[in-house]
Amino acid sequence: MHNILFSTAYAADAGTNGGAFSSAALVQYAPFVLIFVVFYFFLIRPQQKRQRELREEQNSLRRGDRIVTAGGIVGTVQNTRDDSQEVDVEIAQGVKVKVIRSTITTILRREGKPANEA
Template identity: 85%
Template sequence: MNSFLFSTAYAADAGTGGGAFSSAAMLQYAPIVLVFVVFYFLLIRPQQKRQRELREEQNSLRRGDRIVTAGGILGTVQNTRDDSQEIDVEIAPGVKVKVIRSTITTVLSREDRVANDS
């Protein structure tokens, strides 16, 4: 047959000693590892820190704290129970609702409440 349709394949030299973890292979994966490290320090770690802080704020709620729920409702904490996840919140004068602790997205300090009311 005529060999112009098929190119001749030559095997690479197997005697270079390159294994699965050669320096060339490590350099090939270095950008991927670098991207994961950057994502961890710029995105994942700050988000975990913020979630931890929010969880601590939710667990340390007390009467008089102003809160914002996930639905955007502003209210004032009226009663908290340590053994329950429910919190009594006043959303308008004389209107109280029960809110699940984990739905609170922002806890405003008492100083913020006093500054906004005056």
């Protein structure tokens, strides 16, 4: 007697899937490969490029550049030393601090005096 709720299972022919990597496996993994490629070109690669540019900007700091640190401190570069990772930054008139180059997240280049300053 045949039961309606259960279908009959048939054994697969051993000769049809002889290779370790078949086209069915390629089709099965294609979405994962596609997702990785999309992530690489839209997320990973631009982030690496931005990090490289920031590192170059950190190494080319000069006196007068306005910077923002990872802690949110905004200041003006007063002195840089090539042999050291420290940069002297003035955060208020007469207040200077030493900042590690790698903590600088944004460099706002000097563009001249604003119109509202004398």
